[in-house]
Amino acid sequence: MLDGKHILLIVGGGIAAYKTLDLIRRLRDRGAEVTPVLTRAGAEFVTPLSISALAGRKVYSDLWDLTDEAEMGHIQLSRVADLVVVAPATADLMAKMAQGHADDLASTLLLATDTPVLVAPAMNVRMWEHPATRRNLATLTSDGIARVGPNAGGMACGEYGPGRMAEVPEIIAAIETRLGGGPLSGRHVIVTSGPTHEPIDPVRYIANRSSGAQGSAIAAALRDLGARVSFVTGPATAAPPQGVDVIAVETAQQMLDAVETALPADAAVFAAAVADWRVTGAAAQKMKKGPAGLPQLALAENPDILAAVSAKGADRPSLVVGFAAETENVIEHATAKRLRKGCDWIVANDVSEGTGIMGGTENAVTLISADGAEAWPRDSKAAVARKLAQRIADHLSAGQAQGSAAE
Template sequence: MLNGKTILLIIGGGIAAFKSLDLMRRLRDEGARVVPVLTKAAEEFVTPLSVSALAAEKVYRDLFDLTDEAEMGHIELSRAADLVVVAPATADLLGKMAGGLANDLASTLLMATDKRVLVAPAMNVRMWEHPACQRNVGTLRGDGVLFVGPNDGAMACGEFGPGRMSEVPEIIAAIKTALGDGPLKGKHVLVTSGPTHEPIDPVRYIANRSSGAQGTAIAAALRDLGAKVTFVTGPADVPPPQGVEVVAVETAREMKDAVEAALPADAAIFAAAVADWRMASETASKIKKQDGALPVLEFAENPDILAGVAQMAAGRPPLVIGFAAETDDVIANATAKRARKGCDWIVANDVSAETGIMGGSENAVTLISEAGADVWPRMSKEKVAAQLAQRVADTLLQAK
């Protein structure tokens, strides 16, 4: 798979840089060309001579090297590769990438490239878990940057936990997946996300506390596995991921129309928190407050988008997945919802106020299917998304 492929390898400054030497050797054994870029900090751990010898290529180091700019400018260097790999990706490099900084050759290449970027993080466990680092990781995932690792293990500093750079075979497998467009290549997946806003009058509306973070993470994870993703989103707090087809809607009826227009699909995941009700009649003017008189709001039921797709007589996606946000009897209510709606899976979670899940950065879900209830541990919404996307890929591949 790697024959004839060019990998632009950016080596960050960390003790894990020694693994980059083996990575280059093994990539070349697989037929790839490796063009190495060293940061100033990386030169404290590996020498330009050793990197050049193993890559059998010139090492690029300086943004302001006039000879290099004449022969191959940084713009061309960033686009001549089939994939950009950052290994190790330090906290500093991740921060520069997330912040859009471009003050050295490595960060400038990452800003200028039009190719996919795969990073292999490596840093102290406390640095990896720091909120600033996790914010940067979330931003980069949303931008379409691919991640491999980090792994749990002992650190050079003596601490233990997540932060070890993935092993070379894992990185090579991730490179092959990125270049092969992933197991969902050729598959179309529809994802709904965010809340809907149901107007009361021109300035007020009915909504819920959904941020859209989980649906956005799911769309990004499916994209990373190679799927064509149609992302139908209500007015969410988080921006939609790049690299997917975004259809922005406001109301439940608009979402229903957008979903129907996006079909057919190989899978449909309904992560949106659609309002159950809307106003029976929206007023054209703002409802005025009157002393001693409360307005009477008459509701009408919104269309059931999940049930409508799951129960389609023709054109039903082979895999239909719903979400159940519950506050009581989570598994029982979600199981009943799966049967009532006619979908294949239900992803259930407890959104009681004390869980902090609604609008938070973590989730704790139970996957309800014909096989029963599979309880997942609490984890970041990105990890939930990655696990669900992989389950979708495995199921669609098995159905071939």
């Protein structure tokens, strides 16, 4: 699965660095090429000679090495790989990645790359649980950085808890998934995200309070399982993930047009908070206050994207997932919405004031399907996205198996 793939491996400073020697060996056994980058701290735990011998390549470590810059500048080095793997990803490296620092070769490569990145965190349990690390992790997740681990267990310092770097087979599996060998390999999934902006005039619009964080996390999770993702996003504050096909739109009609252009697809997840109404005859110039009093705004309903795709014939995805952001009677309203729209699943959540969900980093959802309502515990939006992506993969896999059996 990794034959001919090129991995840029950044080795951070931590006792877990010794595992990277086995990681390099196993990657090469699977046909991958490994270009190693060793941080100054990493060199305190493993030697350049050991890494170079296993990788069969020179080890890069110095941003200011004139020979290295002449042979392969750090910008080129950051872009020739199919995947950048950071193992171990220390608290310091993750902080640099989250804040965009570039004060050594490793951090400069990570800032300059447009290649997908996978991190394998490793640190003391208290460092892993510190609010600063959690904030950095949330930033990296929203930026589309994939993660494997850490695991819980005994630490070199004698403490116990989460923070141990994932084992080498787990990292290998994550690399294979990230490079398109996951359960959604060969599948196409459409994801909508963010709000829509319906113009009133050139400077004013109707919109919903959506950051797009959940939709972005879902697109990243589907990508990590190997799917080709068409990510149709309104003007969200959350950045779109790397490694997906981003289609930026403003209005509900533009979003519908983009979705229909992206069809056919195996599944579609409609996480966007589409404005229900638009202004008919939006003003061409900024509307001014005046003696005539308040302007009269005539509203019209926007196209119903979820219902339109659910009603498709041959082009209908085999799984259509909608979202229901409610402030009261969440299960009742979401169940009715699923039947009314004709979709397969509805992901319902309570976004009423005080929940902190709309625009926040966590979510608490209930999955509504023909089988009933399944409440999921409150968790990070990234964790909710991973759970939903796995459910989608399981559903599509089961449908494929049934089709094969029928043949």
